[in-house]
Amino acid sequence: MIRLEQYRDKWLSEKMDEVIGFYPREYYCFDNFSSFKVLYKGVLYSSVEEAYQTLGFIESCPEVADKIKNSYSAHEAQKIAYANKDKRQSNWDEIKISVMEELLRAKIEQNPYVKKKLLETEDYIIVEDSPKDSFWGWGEDRNGQNNLGKLWMKLREEIKAERKE
Numbered sequence: 001m002i003r004l005e006q007y008r009d010k011w012l013s014e015k016m017d018e019v020i021g022f023y024p025r026e027y028y029c030f031d032n033f034s035s036f037k038v039l040y041k042g043v044l045y046s047s048v049e050e051a052y053q054t055l056g057f058i059e060s061c062p063e064v065a066d067k068i069k070n071s072y073s074a075h076e077a078q079k080i081a082y083a084n085k086d087k088r089q090s091n092w093d094e095i096k097i098s099v100m101e102e103l104l105r106a107k108i109e110q111n112p113y114v115k116k117k118l119l120e121t122e123d124y125i126i127v128e129d130s131p132k133d134s135f136w137g138w139g140e141d142r143n144g145q146n147n148l149g150k151l152w153m154k155l156r157e158e159i160k161a162e163r164k165e
Contacts, residue, residue: 026117027117027121027126029111029113029114029117030114030117030118030126030128030148030152031128032047032048032049032052032074032148033047033049033074033075034047034048035047036048036107036110036111036113036114037110037111038051038103038106038107038110039106039110040055040102040103040106043069045069046074047074047077048100048103048104048107049074049077049078050068050069050071050074050077051103052096052099052100052103053068053077053078053080053081054068054069054077055099055103056081056088056089056092056096057081057084057087057088057089058089059089060087060088060089060090061084061087061088064080064081064084064087067080068080068081097147097151100136100147100148100151101151101154101155104151104152104155105155108155108159115159118152118155118156118159119156119159119160121152121156125149125153126149126152126153126156127146127149128146128148128149130144135147136148137149
């Protein structure tokens with residue numbers, strides 16, 4: 001028997017043998033890898049991840065941007081971007097949060113299901129529970145910056161405020 005590390009659902013590995021869980025969680029639509037298309041500045045992307053990674057290279061290295069845009073999955077888009085991070089536009093660290101916010105806003109506006117799920121979260125804290133990413137998520141020690149979760153909560157508050165007007 002192989003022993004698998006399943007990050008998101010420890011229960012499966014602790015309670016069950018030889019089970020691989022793959023059913024998405026309730027709010028998977030908030031994940032950048034989820035298959036919600038986003039039209040951004042006239043270009044249709046298959047996911048926020050594909051759009052985000054493409055935009056990091058659109059001005060500095062159009063060849064890499066095209067390769068990312070034509071990738072087969074969000075995972076492949078991320079791998080291509082990471083392999084070429086030295087070619088990413090020089091100001092990316094300064095603008096990446098605002099770019100992500102624009103993409104999430106587009107995702108909400110263009111996908112009513114995502115907006116519905118966001119409003120269902122009421123006033124709960126939203127966390128990208130990635131054990132690998134302490135910038136966008138909460139990281140291995142759960143003390144990460146959770147910037148993705150913070151953006152979702154910010155956008156949720158904007159929507160709620162608009163509804164009150």
